[in-house]
Amino acid sequence: MTSYTHPTYSTEQLVERWESQREIKNLMGKYANCVILNREDELFDAFWAGGENDVCLVFNDGYYKGAEAVRSYYMAERERNALVSKLLRDRFPEQLGGKNDDEIYGIGPFKVNPMACPVIEIAGDNASAKGLWYCQGAYNKVEECGPLAHWTWGFFAVDFINKDGAWRILHLQQVNDVDSICGMSWGRPQKIPSPLPEFMALADFRYPAYTESVTIREQYNPRRPFTGAPRIPEPYETFSETFSYGIEEV
Amino acid sequence: MADKKRYTDEEMIARVWDIENIKTLINKRVYYICNDRRSEEIADLWVKDPENKKTAAFGRNWGWYVGMDEIRRYYVDSHIERLRTQQRENGAPDINFGNLYAHPASTGLVRLADDGDTAKGMWYSIAQETIALTDGTADARWMLERIAVDFIRENDNWKIWHLMIAADLNCEAGEDYSEQPVYIDWDNDPVKREFGKPTVECLVHDPTFNWWDDYPFMPMPYATFTDDLSYGPEGFKPNPNKGLAAGEGRNYK
Numbered sequence: 093m094t095s096y097t098h099p100t101y102s103t104e105q106l107v108e109r110w111e112s113q114r115e116i117k118n119l120m121g122k123y124a125n126c127v128i129l130n131r132e133d134e135l136f137d138a139f140w141a142g143g144e145n146d147v148c149l150v151f152n153d154g155y156y157k158g159a160e161a162v163r164s165y166y167m168a169e170r171e172r173n174a175l176v177s178k179l180l181r182d183r184f185p186e187q188l189g190g191k192n193d194d195e196i197y198g199i200g201p202f203k204v205n206p207m208a209c210p211v212i213e214i215a216g217d218n219a220s221a222k223g224l225w226y227c228q229g230a231y232n233k234v235e236e237c238g239p240l241a242h243w244t245w246g247f248f249a250v251d252f253i254n255k256d257g258a259w260r261i262l263h264l265q266q267v268n269d270v271d272s273i274c275g276m277s278w279g280r281p282q283k284i285p286s287p288l289p290e291f292m293a294l295a296d297f298r299y300p301a302y303t304e305s306v307t308i309r310e311q312y313n314p315r316r317p318f319t320g321a322p323r324i325p326e327p328y329e330t331f332s333e334t335f336s337y338g339i340e341e342v
Numbered sequence: 343m344a345d346k347k348r349y350t351d352e353e354m355i356a357r358v359w360d361i362e363n364i365k366t367l368i369n370k371r372v373y374y375i376c377n378d379r380r381s382e383e384i385a386d387l388w389v390k391d392p393e394n395k396k397t398a399a400f401g402r403n404w405g406w407y408v409g410m411d412e413i414r415r416y417y418v419d420s421h422i423e424r425l426r427t428q429q430r431e432n433g434a435p436d437i438n439f440g441n442l443y444a445h446p447a448s449t450g451l452v453r454l455a456d457d458g459d460t461a462k463g464m465w466y467s468i469a470q471e472t473i474a475l476t477d478g479t480a481d482a483r484w485m486l487e488r489i490a491v492d493f494i495r496e497n498d499n500w501k502i503w504h505l506m507i508a509a510d511l512n513c514e515a516g517e518d519y520s521e522q523p524v525y526i527d528w529d530n531d532p533v534k535r536e537f538g539k540p541t542v543e544c545l546v547h548d549p550t551f552n553w554w555d556d557y558p559f560m561p562m563p564y565a566t567f568t569d570d571l572s573y574g575p576e577g578f579k580p581n582p583n584k585g586l587a588a589g590e591g592r593n594y595k
Contacts, residue, residue: 278515320376
């Protein structure tokens with residue numbers, strides 16, 4: 093029969109740490125849900141640590157560092173969503189022609205980031221935490237060729253801080269191994285459909301420049317050197333003792 | 343089924359964390375697989391106690407490797423041998439060049455024994471393995487599988503004791519699932535070939551016609567571990583599936 097006395101934490105501390113873990117899981121669930129609803133413009137204020145912190149949002153080919161840069165990326169995503177909605181209204185005037193910009197906002201893009209396999213480590217001082225998730229996702233993006241569905245295999249690797257009793261994102265890596273057209277093997281060459289004139293306006297759309305454009309993670313191809321998962325969180329006492337999912341500028 | 347046992351607050355939160363730690367253990371295994379760190383997986387996540395190592399088991403549809411030495415021979419040594427052959431054939435600079443592995447586990451169901459010494463868990467994985475080929479492309483393959491695990495506590499750490507991965511389907515990405523042959527060509531099936539000849543050879547899960555053979559069985563509440571509950575060979579009971587009983591399916595011994 094197993095003994096139930098924890099070597100480090102009291103019963104109350106064990107409950108508190110379990111609640112922290114649950115809040116962190118819920119935070120990422122809410123983040124994913126906001127993305128499904130195309131509410132990227134709400135993400136920074138709702139879930140991030142805020143301007144006074146060294147926030148960093150990382151993708152495969154670069155990163156945004158600092159509050160202004162991270163926020164500008166999310167606002168650009170909203171702008172693109174709005175542009176796509178208008179192009180679809182032009183494309184489907186019978187169904188959408190009578191609706192204003194607010195009413196049609198969000199039609200078109202569909203971005204699903206189901207997060208599974210969490211490994212979460214809460215610092216011994218309960219002031220920060222780290223989490224790693226596997227994300228077997230999918231998204232439908234309206235591109236110059238029109239709507240195009242992708243499936244993705246990748247990771248969310250996140251540092252959190254406990255800010256006034258609430259958990260917030262400090263650094264977030266959303267990196268994929270596979271971002272491939274649905275229904276086609278990612279091990280073979282893929283053919284992207286030709287552009288359509290009604291969606292050509294998207295060719296002029298640009299996301300804000302990264303703080304630094306740099307290959308963080310090469311996407312999978314049969315000539316890619318073997319690439320493992322982001323580092324798994326390990327037990328730690330305080331954030332300065334562990335590694336960071338943020339990127340240090342050179 | 344075990345009687346509903348009552349616990350103190352201290353016991354309850356300890357049991358809650360036991361289950362969290364078991365889920366984390368299986369999630370860590372997912373990232374070890376992404377990293378193809380099989381030897382480290384055995385060192386970090388599997389049983390270490392000499393008695394437990396003797397009875398450890400790694401099973402797939404066609405039986406079990408029993409004992410950590412046998413498991414290592416299959417899961418680590420044969421794997422590295424295959425990777426070296428692939429590297430040579432592809433003229434690749436390193437082993438695993440152009441390969442990609444992902445077996446994310448979801449839908450977890452964990453049962454902790456009343457005595458807190460063991461636990462049983464079940465997950466589902468929509469997995470993929472992508473293997474670089476000599477022609478510069480890769481075989482990207484969906485692998486749908488049920489994962490069933492017995493865990494045992496060793497020095498206050500949870501360890502994998504018996505692991506059963508029962509495949510339901512594997513097919514190349516981009517192929518239509520419904521176009522898969524009813525009778526799988528096991529001789530050329532990459533998962534079967536990878537598994538080789540186990541210590542205990544026995545068809546435990548047959549996906550032909552999508553048989554509902556109920557193996558591995560779902561973990562139920564239990565008081566203490568007994569062999570008949572095991573996901574190792576001692577817990578397997580030939581299922582009453584009519585097709586299998588009639589010898590339907592394939593010429594499997």
